[in-house]
Amino acid sequence: MEKKLIIFTDIGDTIIDETTEVRKQQYGVVYSADCIPGAKETFLSLYQQGYRIVMVADGLEQSFRNTMKENGLDHVFSEWVISEQLGVEKPNALMFETAMGRMGLTDSDKKRVIMVGNNLKRDMVGANRFGIRSVHMAWSTHYPTVASTPEEEPTFCIHQPTELLPLVDRLEKQLEEKASV
DSSP: OOOSOEEEEOOBTTTBOGGGOEESSTTSOEEEOOBOTTHHHHHHHHHHTTOEEEEEEOSOHHHHHHHHHHTTOGGGEEEEEEHHHHTOOTTSHHHHHHHHHHTTOOGGGGGGEEEEESOIIIIIHHHHHHTSEEEEETTOSSSOOSOSSGGGOOSEEESSGGGHHHHHHHHHHHHHHHHHO
């Protein structure tokens, strides 16, 4: 059964451990990388439960094709919205508008969407400005984990990918309860 909640997600340090990325050039295509512990299982579980998952990521499309295929996650995404395709990066609203459009969603659907990401300045600010709920994956120390402005403040904060499962379950139940009223 298709779920009401829709999950937009970043990839780097949200699903993929950026410290494991293998590139031929410093800023070139990522050829190989490992998932954060628990991320593969979490996203496979969400997919198997019927959640629609949309990649909303900054980087090179081929990097995501390589790493998602390598880790057996390429099939879990309903859509791939990548900065290289659009010529802008998060927090630019075009990233989120494109994801919404490709999923056939309207402004009234924003209450059904969460954005999961690791970067307060890109993922949280972008989601918050766009009017969707933000989930900060505070797993990595590569980026600040404490908001320095109100716009950076996430709606929810988790520290491990597996913490996404009970959060998503709770949000889905809330949406179902509102729909039945």
